Amino acid sequence: MRKGQEQLRVLMGGRGNGGGGGGAPKLTKGGIVLGLLAAIGIWLFSSFYTVKPEEQSVELFLGRYLETGQPGLNFAPWPVVSYEVIPVTRENTEDIGVGRIGGDAGLMLTGDENIVDIDFQVVWNINDPAKFLFNLRDPRTTIRAVSESAMREIIAQSELAPILNRDRGAIASQLKDLIQSTLDSYDSGMNVVRVNFDKADPPQEVIDSFREVQAAEQERDRLEKQADAYANRVVAGARGEAAQLLEEAEGYRAQVVNEAEGEASRFSAVLQEYQKAPEVTRKRLYLETMEEVLGGIDKIILDEGAQGSSGVVPYLPLNELRRSGGN
Template sequence: VAVELRFGKPKAELSQPGLHYHWWPVETVETANIAEQLVDIGGGGATSGNSSGLMLTGDQNIVNVQFSVAYQVSDPRAYLFDVSDPEGMLQQVAESAMREAVGRRPAQDIFRDDRQGIAASVREIIQTTLDGYKAGLNVNAVSIEDAAPPREVADAFDEVQRAEQDEDKFVEQANQYSNQKLGQARGAAAQIREDAAAYKNRVVQEAEGEAQRFISVYDEYAKAPDVTRRRLYLETMEKVLKDSNKVIVEQGNGQGVVPYLPLPALQPKAPPPATTGGAQ
């Protein structure tokens, strides 16, 4: 688009592409490209003489950042007449904003963990600053193309990265071992609890059964004390005399041929063990 000036003062309306005329030298024209444009910032090292990409992170590491800013003119009059060098100002503001965002974060964020978050933060800072300067520019996007340690310390930085990766691997292995042992211990504890619960139920049921049997015996005893007492006596004597040697003696004067009957003698005797050796 174009901005027409009359006696050096910009007109209110903008001239779109097409055929126009003006009264020279009373009227002049200034043009502005409103298409989206891209500016690349950073990427240089200390040896190249361009240190715009070298930045200090929040954890005191130096990184070399290369990024680009996509922008377009939103207010041609402000772009042409309010600032003297809009592109140069945009580059300085973008570099300053990137340094501010990187300086608040650890190096891992700019390397791989949170590039998108840093780019969004940088875009917001740039746009706020440009609006304050009334530069007439709108920042569409910020893209971090590369972030790496300086070439002078790249080898040492790689060693640190490998050490951190080894640390993460060992920690992961330790966590896996801990989880495995913890799972086994929990399984064993659950088994012990199940066994204890089963034992408890068995003992309780046996006790309840004994109590119920006692109550039933007591109920029968309450109904017929003499009969129950006699039955309990006979059952007890049966248990006591079942495995003992017994002799039956006839009462009275002993009129029979055999006054007593040795019951153990009536039991068949076990045969003697067979000898394996010869006769002596």
């Protein structure tokens, strides 16, 4: 201490104790000014600090929160104002699960009373450095406990099959929101960036049996798909056949109706002609009917008037002659 006092006296323009000459040292005006400037320079140098772009600072006035310093050059008058620089944009990762920490944190009970082994990651950063610094004693332990509790709550409301097969993305989104809401209720100043699923499997002790069950379920699904495809083919064929029968029935109905309507029209026309000339019409109908009946068969015509006294009926085989002539 005495050595320091001696150096200060020399700086202020006085003489040290050594080299003879006693009495109080004399301070010159220039020495005083120089000393004040040096002290001010040291004070300013100690009061200015730089914050990097990925950081923010928390300034304290006599131990009480004052303000948050932004990236760039900041001023904190020493010694009444102190500060602590916090990396706010750096992403921190918490790994939770059996494969990560060697415990049973990843073993969780599902809503259908099955056990699932889950490994997941919670990636977070800081969005309020003051809250992060003052409201949490151990931030990493806090976010691990909150994440594990939130995951157990969500898994307890889900069944095993959706967790293993389809709903991991939905669970990750739900988990992120639940963790964030819990951290916000603590005024933690922490922000959950994302949640990553590493795995979701049955416990190691039963994973082989579970895979056998999965293989059986896949085989069942395959057979169900084959049965559905066969049913679709059969139903489609039956529908096509039914449609064809309906079309044929409609065609037959239309044909019968048309024929009946045609017969009715012809009968009406004949009736009109009959009313005009009954005898002529009757004879014409008789001749047309005989022509229709006898037109396609062999005929033998006998003329009783040509029969002589001998009783021999004259016979002329016209049909045989016509056929032989045609040959």
